[in-house]
Amino acid sequence: MRLKPATRPLDRAFYARPVLDVARDLIGCTLMHDGIGGVIVETEAYHESEPSCHAFGGPTPRAKTLFGDPGTAYVYFSYGMHTLLNAVAEPAGVGAAVLIRALEPTYGIDRMVENRGRTRSADLCSGPAKLCQALGVSLEHNESQLQNGPVRVHAREPTTRSFTVVTGPRIGISKAVELPWRFHAEGVEHVSRPIRTRVVSRDKR
DNA sequence: CATGGGATTGACT
DNA sequence: GTCAATCCCATGC
Secondary structure: OOOOOOOOEOOHHHHOOOHHHHHHHHOOOEEEEOOEEEEEEEEEEEEOOOOOOOOOOOOOOOHHHHHOOOOEEEEEEEOOOEEEEEEEOOOOOOOEEEEEEEEEEEEOHHHHHHHHOOOOHHHOOOOHHHHHHHHOOOHHHOOOEOOOOOEEEEOOOOOOOOEEEEEEOOOOOOOOOOOOOEEEEOOOOOOOOOOOOEEEEEEEO
16 A cells, blocks of 8 residues: 555646646546545536636635636635635636545545544545545645645556546536536546536546 | 625435 | 535625
8 A cells, every 4th residue: 555646746837727628637636635635536627707716706815816826726615614625727817726526535544534534435535525624624725835735736646547537517506507617537436426427538547 | 894605514304 | 305504705885
């Protein structure tokens, strides 16, 4: 059993691309915090041009992070109790980010169990708030850098199996619900909710 | 300053 | 399937 990813963190250029590309390509990469982490299996894209994005109303105090440098962590508090983690994408000045929605638990699983108060693997990181709790990601990490900060995203590891990426509508929003901006690895049980979707990338690796 | 709405989750019918 | 918990932040007066 490995203790940490063998690959380097993704660099700023990875995030400085169209947010849909970043969302798709984050599938299969590894999210880490404090020795705890897993393979990203589900993401959603948000962009200032559509009303479900927090950047839609411009750079308000909360949303200003979204307009910052690509690769910045955007962490915010939702429903009075949940923390959600995003990776800021597109060039600085454009408000866009990728919500990390689910992981396949890989590193520090015993500590995930501790943090979550659940034992089943599929209950540890199968949701955007669950994975933050499992990894200990909190509001303090807002505006930290994913390339070299406490929370990092590593490039796809050679040992990660190949998979197909599928896409469909985003979850839990009330505006722009029709956009197929949710991505996940097909057939993975660690997603927040399986969906009927179309294939965008087959046998990715 | 007062109000209302969530990019969710877990418990329950 | 339904529903409450709980608080930051955006909006409006």
